[in-house]
Amino acid sequence: xxxxxxxxxxxxxxxxxxxxxxxxxxxxxxxxxxxxxxxxxxxxxxxxxxxxxxxxxxxxxxxxxxxxxxxxxxxxxxxxxxxxxxxxxxxxxxxxxxxxxxxxxxxxxxxxxxxxxxxxxxxxxxxxxxxxxxxxxxxxxxxxxxxxxxxxxxxxxxxxxxxxxxxxxxxxxxxxxxxxxxxxxxxxxxxxxxxxxxxxxxxxxxxxxxxxxxxxxxxxxxxxxxxxxxxxxxxxxxxxxxxxxxxxxxxxxxxxxxxxxxxxxxxxxxxxxxxxxxxxxxxxxxxxxxxxxxxxxxxxxxxxxxxxxxxxxxxxxxxxxxxxxxxxxxxxxxxxxxxxxxxxxxxxxxxxxxxxxxxxxxxxxxxxxxxxxx
Ligand code: SF4
Ligand code: SF4
Numbered sequence: 337x338x339x340x341x342x343x344x345x346x347x348x349x350x351x352x353x354x355x356x357x358x359x360x361x362x363x364x365x366x367x368x369x370x371x372x373x374x375x376x377x378x379x380x381x382x383x384x385x386x387x388x389x390x391x392x393x394x395x396x397x398x399x400x401x402x403x404x405x406x407x408x409x410x411x412x413x414x415x416x417x418x419x420x421x422x423x424x425x426x427x428x429x430x431x432x433x434x435x436x437x438x439x440x441x442x443x444x445x446x447x448x449x450x451x452x453x454x455x456x457x458x459x460x461x462x463x464x465x466x467x468x469x470x471x472x473x474x475x476x477x478x479x480x481x482x483x484x485x486x487x488x489x490x491x492x493x494x495x496x497x498x499x500x501x502x503x504x505x506x507x508x509x510x511x512x513x514x515x516x517x518x519x520x521x522x523x524x525x526x527x528x529x530x531x532x533x534x535x536x537x538x539x540x541x542x543x544x545x546x547x548x549x550x551x552x553x554x555x556x557x558x559x560x561x562x563x564x565x566x567x568x569x570x571x572x573x574x575x576x577x578x579x580x581x582x583x584x585x586x587x588x589x590x591x592x593x594x595x596x597x598x599x600x601x602x603x604x605x606x607x608x609x610x611x612x613x614x615x616x617x618x619x620x621x622x623x624x625x626x627x628x629x630x631x632x633x634x635x636x637x638x639x640x641x642x643x644x645x646x647x648x649x650x651x652x653x654x655x656x657x658x659x660x661x662x663x664x665x666x667x668x669x670x671x672x673x674x675x676x677x678x679x680x681x682x683x684x685x686x687x688x689x690x691x692x693x694x695x696x697x698x699x700x701x702x703x704x705x706x707x708x709x710x
Contacts, residue, residue, distance in 0.1 A: 345394035352434065353391055357636045358427035363420040364388040370414035370424045375558040376407055383407070384414055384424040391427055400435035401520035406693070406700030408432075411559030412633060426633060433638055436692050439513040449688040452637030455644070455681075462498075462680035466673055469494050478669060483660050486597065488669045489676060491590050502683055510687040514699050521700075525707050535710045546701035550694075565626055571619030572646070573694075578612030598660070610657075617650040642690045648678040 354361055366389060371382040383404040390399050399405065405428055412425035433450070440446030448454050466489055470476035473494060478487040489495055528536065536542055549555060551573070557566050585605050589595035599606040624643050627635050656671035685691045 343393055343395070346396045347394055349396040349434070350391070350394040353427065353430045356430040356433055356638065358391065358423070358430040360421055360423045361388070361391055361427050362422075364392065364418075364422040364424070365420055367419060369417050369419060370422075373417045374408075374414050375411075375560065376409060376555050377404075378407075384428050387428060387431065388422065388424055391431060396434065396438075399431050400438050401517065401523075403521045403700045403703055405431050405435060406697045407555075407704065409556045409559060411556070411565075413560050415632070416560075423632075432693060432696075433690070435517075436688065436690070436696070439517050439696075440688050440692075441509045441512045445684075446688040449684060450638060452641045455641050458681050458684060459648075459677055462677035463673060465498065465680075466494070466676055469498070478665070483663060483665050483668050484598065485656070485660070485669075485672045486590075488672060491597075495676070496587075496591065498680070499683070502680070506683055506687055510692070510695055513687060513692075514695060517696065517699060518703060521703050522707070528706065528710070532710050536705065542702055542705045546698060546705060549701060550698050565623065568619040568622035568626070571615045572623070575612040575616035575619060578608050578615070582609040582612065598657075613650055613654055616646065617654065620646045620650060638690055642685060645678065645681050645685055649675065649682050652678050 350361070364385075366385060368382075368385045370388070371377050371385040374383065377383050381404065387399060387402065387404065390402075408425070408428045410425055410429050412423070415423040415425040418424060437443065437446045437450060449458070467476065470489055473490050475488055475490060475494075480487045486494070533539075537545070553566050553570055553573075556569065557563070559566075582605055586597060589605075590597050601607075601610070620643060624647070627633070627639065627643070652671050652675035656668055656675050659668035659671060662668075682691070687695070
């Protein structure tokens with residue numbers, strides 16, 4: 337008698353995928369058109385046909401550790417050509433959401449963040465926290481007539497005391513998640529020999545070429561149906577890089593060199609901050625417009641909540657600055673409070689929401705290059 341393998345479908349997972357954007361999952365009849373038309377699918381391990389049948393059979397564990405789900409850029413070229421309207425691009429998007437939740441540390445926070453209805457609570461927590469901090473610092477209301485953000489929420493005993501530990505916790509959390517994913521993705525694969533690593537340029541060569549692909553969106557630009565999404569995605573990515581540089585600079589300038597902040601509008605770091613804010617706003621509103629215009633794609637609360645949080649960060653940041661320059665203290669401080677709170681929520685979103693795809697996809701690129709044949 338031939339050896340068989342007992343397949344135990346995870347029915348809950350099937351239903352979850354169906355409810356999280358993969359509603360057309362069961363229409364797939366395995367014709368493989370999707371794998372043929374996908375511009376990013378490698379010949380030796382094609383996707384997404386295989387993932388459609390695994391999802392239909394509720395093979396959650398096999399799917400969430402599959403590197404291919406992160407090599408997909410959700411361009412939906414496959415969905416465009418699928419003769420059954422099974423929308424494999426959306427199904428892979430739903431599977432990625434479960435992978436993020438499964439690898440998240442702690443999982444309960446990922447589950448909480450995943451529910452759009454909890455977004456309000458996520459915003460209220462930092463608002464209350466910063467108001468208590470201002471109260472304890474004796475800066476509620478701010479005493480100085482000069483409108484400066486730190487006259488309201490002080491630097492070290494206000495901003496740093498919240499964001500430094502939060503950032504450290506999130507980095508540790510993300511590191512743990514990515515380590516587990518790397519381990520799971522590597523099961524059964526043979527690591528390259530020293531000679532093969534030499535040909536790949538070592539770890540340095542692998543990481544640099546992966547980052548270059550991500551930073552220039554080289555793979556995304558190969559997509560057809562969603563080509564116009566490349567520009568707003570790039571705007572968003574580079575605006576985050578710009579704002580990260582600004583944050584690091586201001587942190588060192590204020591905390592170590594006790595520089596006077598905010599910087600004047602003509603200061604290079606202020607110019608970078610404002611340009612990044614403009615790029616962020618253009619990028620996120622452009623993406624939202626595309627999403628609204630694309631009637632075929634499935635948009636879930638999971639997609640929209642991240643868009644909303646990024647919009648909140650950009651809009652409140654710009655309004656806080658506008659009202660500070662216009663010397664409207666109440667609104668300047670009010671929007672500054674909302675801005676800090678939005679950034680807090682964005683930090684929480686980083687490892688636990690769709691935002692995490694940036695880290696997971698970069699890891700998948702590195703993994704693919706590390707294990708590829710030379
Ligand atoms: S998802 Fe569509 S294109 Fe892909 S195998 Fe199924 S039916 Fe064919
Ligand atoms: S969404 Fe795009 S990248 Fe993903 S499987 Fe379909 S065609 Fe390939």
